[in-house]
Amino acid sequence: MQSDKYAKESYIAVNELDWWEKHPNLDVLRKYKYNVKGIVGDLGSNNGICTVHFPKVCDFDHVIGIDINPDCAIKGKALVQSLNLNHKISFCTANFTDLPFADKYFDTLLCFHAIEHIYPEDLDVVFSEMHRILKDDCYLILAVPFENAHFDPCHVSFFNLQNLSDVLKKNKFCVLEIYKEDNNIITAISRKV
Numbered sequence: 001m002q003s004d005k006y007a008k009e010s011y012i013a014v015n016e017l018d019w020w021e022k023h024p025n026l027d028v029l030r031k032y033k034y035n036v037k038g039i040v041g042d043l044g045s046n047n048g049i050c051t052v053h054f055p056k057v058c059d060f061d062h063v064i065g066i067d068i069n070p071d072c073a074i075k076g077k078a079l080v081q082s083l084n085l086n087h088k089i090s091f092c093t094a095n096f097t098d099l100p101f102a103d104k105y106f107d108t109l110l111c112f113h114a115i116e117h118i119y120p121e122d123l124d125v126v127f128s129e130m131h132r133i134l135k136d137d138c139y140l141i142l143a144v145p146f147e148n149a150h151f152d153p154c155h156v157s158f159f160n161l162q163n164l165s166d167v168l169k170k171n172k173f174c175v176l177e178i179y180k181e182d183n184n185i186i187t188a189i190s191r192k193v
Contacts (some may be wrong), residue, residue: 039107
């Protein structure tokens with residue numbers, strides 16, 4: 001994946017902190033809170049505006065927010081420090097095709113509204129990297145827009161229940177549950193096999 005190819009990912013999430021308390025990502029976390037444990041990777045964390053709410057929803061040791069935009073990590077670190085959450089949350093900048101973590105590093109991976117930003121030709125590499133850094137029998141929880149229901153010029157991959165399930169299975173994830181919500185979001189929980 002060439003870095004200039006993903007220059008489109010230069011935006012930083014907006015809205016107030018309390019707006020994010022009601023974000024559907026947190027509803028997904030509430031539903032699967034017993035699957036979220038240990039060291040958690042939040043792929044596509046942006047500036048952490050949603051990530052900082054995770055400790056209110058589920059119990060884990062530490063979450064690392066991961067985003068391709070270096071400005072997001074800087075803003076995320078400042079936000080975490082202002083909320084005194086340094087002991088629970090940190091951030092790093094990384095390209096999803098070459099994640100800077102050891103094999104089987106994470107106990108849980110979250111990927112909320114990020115893989116639709118990955119070009120189709122890079123999806124297998126990205127899912128392979130997720131598989132590599134996730135411990136055996138641990139969970140990948142993700143949410144993506146259903147097909148092109150949520151227009152965003154940065155969305156370059158589009159998913160329905162079948163093709164998302166297929167890409168997960170192809171990359172050695174066992175799909176435990178996958179469903180489309182009324183808000184045209186697909187949620188999936190899968191386990192590394």
